[in-house]
Amino acid sequence: MTDFEGLIRVLVEGQVEFILVGGAAATAHGSSRLTTDLDVVYGRSKQNLDRLASCLAPHHPYLRGAPEGLPFQFDARTLRSGLNFTLITDLGALDLLGEIPGGGRYEDLLPHTIELDLFGVSCRCVTLSRLIDVKRAAGRPKDFDALAELEAIREEQDSGGTQ
Template identity: 40%
Template sequence: MSFAQMWEQLAREDVRFVIIGGVAAVAQGSARDTNDLDICYDPAPDNVAKLVKMLNEWNARLRVRDGSGAGLPFIIDARTFRDSPVLTLETDLEWIDLMDQVAGIGDYRACLAASEEIEQGPVRVRVLTLSALIKSKRAAGRKRDQEHLIELEAISALKQMVEKESTKRHRRR
């Protein structure tokens, strides 16, 4: 299953979320590969209940990079979300990271305000804007984020150049 199938299922269940991280970067033009779907979710109880349902259907379990978490008992419920602001999970579909805050942006409402809607197959989803992605990568400060910033800033510069040229052509008409 692809990331697209995951967010399509989330969207069909009316889960409120914003795609952040690598998948959002790809939606904004990045050529980098990503191995998980990162989302910032609305922590309202009704939304968490929908997430719990989906994650249990997907057989979600803790993801530990070195494999030491395999087989650890883990229960996905509202308490898990309340006690864990960041969940890094492996599912039968793909890996997914769920956050209630994004560095440099803020909570779900702030992410929502810093996002744009895109059409992905049969559904429309929210992804962080390019400028918000750049802001979040700067704030996170991890080495891999700093490396990714180079590409994202280049994409931003190219988009600005295209917009300027388009504006010039439009004025000439």
């Protein structure tokens, strides 16, 4: 089971530049759907990759679904060499995304974020409207299934209702 609070705290306390996306972002906006992993778009500057590698290393990140014993070195060099990583850590499942369909890179998404207080820490989360765009662009059946609920939440917010 993924410790969402633990993962978010590790990233925030490590001063990692990241944006919450995916199912956890949907939940933060009021979705009732469950998610099993934390999806984040992360900044790819050298300093941010160093911070990301440093703060996650104590939690033993490993490629999710990879055969046990497959050599994998999680460090800033690995992050620089790749883009998107689906990981399992001591705190649970984490997807590190260098860019996402319909949203782009960290810098592209940044203007489409809001600051949220989650678990007593402040972090950036993609806006509901951009999350809808991203889910539509991803084109996966599970994303299409989530769209109706997310659009209903947006409609309620637009009509002056509460989340």
